[in-house]
Amino acid sequence: MQNQHEIGILGATGMVGQRFIQLLENHPWFKITWLAASDRSSGKRYEEAAKWRLDTPCPERIAKMTISPAEPYSKDGAGAPKIIFAALDADIARELEPKFAAAGCAVVSNSSAFRMHPNVPLVIPEVNADHLHLIEDQEWRKESGGYIVTNPNCSAIGLVLALKPIEERFGIEQIFVTTMQAVSGAGYPGVPSMDILGNVVPYIKNEEQKMEEETLKLLGSLDGEHIAPLAARMSAHCNRVAVEDGHTESVSIKLGNKLGRPATKEDLLEAWAEFKPLAGQHLPTAPEQPVEWIAAEDRPQPRLDKNRGRGMAASVGRLRPCGLLDWKLTVLSHNTIRGAAGAAIVNAELLLSLGKLEPVAEAAARA
Numbered sequence: 495m496q497n498q499h500e501i502g503i504l505g506a507t508g509m510v511g512q513r514f515i516q517l518l519e520n521h522p523w524f525k526i527t528w529l530a531a532s533d534r535s536s537g538k539r540y541e542e543a544a545k546w547r548l549d550t551p552c553p554e555r556i557a558k559m560t561i562s563p564a565e566p567y568s569k570d571g572a573g574a575p576k577i578i579f580a581a582l583d584a585d586i587a588r589e590l591e592p593k594f595a596a597a598g599c600a601v602v603s604n605s606s607a608f609r610m611h612p613n614v615p616l617v618i619p620e621v622n623a624d625h626l627h628l629i630e631d632q633e634w635r636k637e638s639g640g641y642i643v644t645n646p647n648c649s650a651i652g653l654v655l656a657l658k659p660i661e662e663r664f665g666i667e668q669i670f671v672t673t674m675q676a677v678s679g680a681g682y683p684g685v686p687s688m689d690i691l692g693n694v695v696p697y698i699k700n701e702e703q704k705m706e707e708e709t710l711k712l713l714g715s716l717d718g719e720h721i722a723p724l725a726a727r728m729s730a731h732c733n734r735v736a737v738e739d740g741h742t743e744s745v746s747i748k749l750g751n752k753l754g755r756p757a758t759k760e761d762l763l764e765a766w767a768e769f770k771p772l773a774g775q776h777l778p779t780a781p782e783q784p785v786e787w788i789a790a791e792d793r794p795q796p797r798l799d800k801n802r803g804r805g806m807a808a809s810v811g812r813l814r815p816c817g818l819l820d821w822k823l824t825v826l827s828h829n830t831i832r833g834a835a836g837a838a839i840v841n842a843e844l845l846l847s848l849g850k851l852e853p854v855a856e857a858a859a860r861a
């Protein structure tokens with residue numbers, strides 16, 4: 495890819511916005527040319543508005559950029575770029591993302607606002623790239639070429655990466671999952687230190703419902719113009735724990751009978767090892783091995799394993815028979831990389847490789 499495409503970030507000052515900047519600053523296909531946040535930040539230089547929380551320095555070029563209002567067109571008529579990465583709270587996303595899509599932008603969203611909308615694809619490229627077909631039914635796409643594509647909740651994404659190869663080969667009938675979610679998942683400043691230090695909080699608003707609905711949509715199949723969710727039963731328990739980054743999940747599953755015989759441990763390990771659905775597509779942010787099996791009996795652990803595959807792989811370990819369902823295992827993934835900014839970036843890479851980020855005028859003219 496020779497030309498870099500100009501991109502903008504909505505919510506650029508937040509936890510996920512900062513990850514977008516970190517992951518995109520040296521990206522071979524995308525160049526950050528526009529940053530937007532709330533009225534509190536607009537008009538300020540990025541370094542004045544954002545409290546940089548990551549362990550690599552804020553890129554100098556970005557620090558000096560001025561934050562724009564969160565609108566698709568500015569007063570002088572100049573527009574935001576046509577590719578927008580969005581990292582907004584759901585309520586704000588619900589209001590702003592459609593404005594950008596209506597203005598002809600491809601909105602690659604990380605928020606939950608439209609994930610379960612029937613015409614909005616909820617996508618993990620390794621899992622359900624075919625669901626992108628839904629954008630063609632969006633009114634914005636028909637009128638201006640713009641559209642919204644979403645990535646999943648940060649807890650759903652690791653789980654689904656681990657389950658997809660199993661569902662494909664063996665089928666899945668029941669899923670039981672308990673999460674241990676990092677504090678960075680709540681944004682900054684997030685959970686008060688007095689609430690989380692030396693403690694576990696067994697409640698994250700709306701999280702269990704999102705995990706359950708999104709998992710079944712992601713593992714569902716495109717049926718004409720609709721997604722038929724996976725017909726499995728699922729129960730999620732979500733907890734906040736005193737970990738900085740990385741969501742860990744204890745999972746039990748009951749398998750289907752696609753194989754015609756009970757699956758062995760070796761069958762499951764082989765399914766993960768051979769799961770490389772994007773091989774040969776050369777998407778820069780996609781990990782070579784999306785699901786990494788760790789044999790050590792006490793892994794995966796967030797401190798040691800969250801950065802596998804540059805933070806884009808789901809780590810899986812502790813596979814053993816389950817006394818209630820068939821198998822139990824532990825899954826770990828980085829919540830602000832694979833679970834947020836990295837997920838949206840790999841979605842945009844997929845869209846570009848499929849020709850769906852071409853200039854909007856062309857798409858609108860075709861419609």
Ligand SMILES: NC(=O)C1=CN([C@@H]2O[C@H](COP(=O)(O)OP(=O)(O)OC[C@H]3O[C@@H](n4cnc5c(N)ncnc54)[C@H](OP(=O)(O)O)[C@@H]3O)[C@@H](O)[C@H]2O)C=CC1
Pocket residue numbers: 504505506507508509510511530531532533534535536543564581582583584586604605606647648678679680681682829830833834
């Ligand atoms: N943190 C995580 O691990 C994950 C987060 N998410 C989701 O990503 C989204 C962002 O999360 P996170 O980065 O943690 O949140 P933060 O609270 O850290 O950041 C929110 C961002 O939105 C901006 N913003 C707030 N109000 C407005 C407004 N009215 N108009 C325009 N911009 C506004 C803020 O700007 P300002 O600085 O000016 O206030 C800031 O840039 C949320 O939907 C969250 O649920 C998803 C997966 C994982």
Ligand SMILES: N[C@@H](CC(=O)OP(=O)(O)O)C(=O)O
Pocket residue numbers: 584604605606646647648675676678679680698701704829
């Ligand atoms: N709720 C998640 C992070 C998040 O923001 O999820 P969502 O993208 O579904 O809103 C957590 O607290 O860890």
